Amino acid sequence: MKKIIALGVIVVIAVLLAIFGRDLLDLYRLQSYITTSTETYQAERGNWPHLTDACTGCHGSHGNSLNSTYPSLAGQPAAYLSAQLRNFASGQRFAPNMGPLAMTLRPDEIDLLAKFYARQSVGTHGPVSPDEDLKDRGKQLVQTRGCTACHGAQLMGHEAYPRLAAQGQDYLLAQLNAFASGERIEPSGAMQAMAAALSAQERQAIAAYLAAIVPQPR
């Protein structure tokens, strides 16, 4: 009798799977995804809802933006990130979107965010320029201007100096232009002097080259 019941159950399940198989599988996958992503979230950040969520929209959930106009924060040195957040808050670095947000952050929150993004892996990002000549010119300029002296041999950044390798091309260009115009400043004045001495085309070439660099482990 038990065998017959067991057989009956198997038949029923088989019929259900035949009718609803794909939907059931899809539902199971959705539930699995939610379970897995919830566990990962808890392990990486802590309890939901977490402060780091606030950055996700523009910078990506782990600081890797596919959109080249918004900077990737993943793998940026913590000292650099915290300094920028403080500069946004004080108005020393002008950014209409970031200023008021940074003003709401307590020192411990700045510390938390800087460390969180500093430890994220640098991922693949959006499309880069297909113009090989432009990137070659950019490479030469990066070498002759000695960018690696501050930003590291692999241009992956360290301490107060940001990672440039694999950063968004449009963001890099906007920053070079901001240094050139004096809208953005940094303590040494080196960036302003360097950027102002470059032509608009040279700044484009540098941004194209830097964005296309494959990021290396630091």
Add this chain to the structure above:
Amino acid sequence: MSTDAPPDLKRRQLLKLAGATAAVGSIGLNIGLANAADALLKDNPDDVFDVVIIGAGLAGLTAARDLHLAGCESLLVLEARDRVGGRTLNHDLGSGYISEAGGQWIGPGQTAVADLARELEVGTFPSFYEGETVILGGDGRVAVDLKGTFGTDESISAKLSELSRDVPCGAPWKSHRVAELDKLSAGDWLAQQNIKPEDRAGWNASFLLTCGVTPAKMGFLHFLSMINSAGSEYMRLDSIKDSAQGTRIVGGSQVLSSKMAQLLGDKVRLSCPVRKIADWNGDIVRLQTDQGEIRARRVIMAIHPALCQRLQFDPALPEARAALQRAWPAHSPARKTAMVYPRPFWRDKGLNGHIIQVGGPVIWAYDNSPPNGEIGVINAFILNAAAPTDLEAAKHMQTEIYARALGDAALEPVSYHDHDWAHADPWTITCVSPIPPGFWSTHGEALRPPCGNLFWSGTETADIWAGYMDGAVRAGRHSALQVLNALRKV
């Protein structure tokens, strides 16, 4: 008030009508109406306008239209962009069809914008939501009929509605519970509600869409004030059917501004950004623009506080107002897309074209087809960082997602439109206002008081539905009354 008012009525008669209109507005204009008329009619040199309005969005144009209908002809609207409409914008889909790239819905209790639409003879129609919504996450998928809602937990919704009754939308800082509520983020409160893991993505999406930020950085007091605007019914704020996303405007929301601009003719000056405002505390305010200096007796500031912050003021604004502008949150630069199909094919399958994707890049996609579904349009709010800058790549990414949700026909769109408000031009900066914890306690009192001859307007100053199109219309009407009253005292 009607747009059919004869254009050739005598100015003096209209000015008296203005006085009467203002008196209805209960701001104490029951005396001195004749003086008001005389004041406006006195010898004005051509180069000094009675009123200049900065910003040709819904608020600025509503203010201008009210002043114009009241007989104030010495009037100019300055707009930095080469178009009107502010944060409302129509994507032109061709063949007379549009899809909205900016603010687009109205709902119950939004009587000011509904009245304006009627006055301008602009029709409305319901948002499409009948059928099953598709929820995606990883490689999983489920289709469920949410009955015109976002599937919000009713018990949480009821608690929020109840709490919102203590937070007046016109002045959250005057809530008797301000000390307790303004120190909390919405995330702090949600963390105490045992939200199930499967509901968290829904709350994240809701906050991103309605507040412009995820819960951890949204002030709970302000969130409650938004629910208070919706008659203290959470589901009227954050749902589709019978809510603030329930009704659309025929021809797209920008048509309201276009029609008002048409009425105003050459009183609207495009591509004329204001850079500096001098002598705002004197009799004649001097506006330095890209088209030269413009002088005015009164100025309505119908622009976002973050844009006010971009202007130079000489002398500097009072510290309380300056601090409000400096701190006003501007980190919600929404990116909105429209995918166009020959017809809304998903409706044949019992789907409503709505997609919620757990983990993005699509936050929420929805059927934005024209009133009779003549063509199919899927609009979407997408995470700015999760979609490439390259439009072809962004389009491809979305069609793949839509195909999983709606079927392979989604792989063959007719056209694609994409608008990232942060980068489309420098004159938006942000969308809705994710007011953070503590903001209203510190800055609330500085929101509305005029500074000299500057009158603060824009949807952010509205006493009901601030941040919405309805709030913009209310703010415009209010500032027109304020200025009429001020001119009467000249």
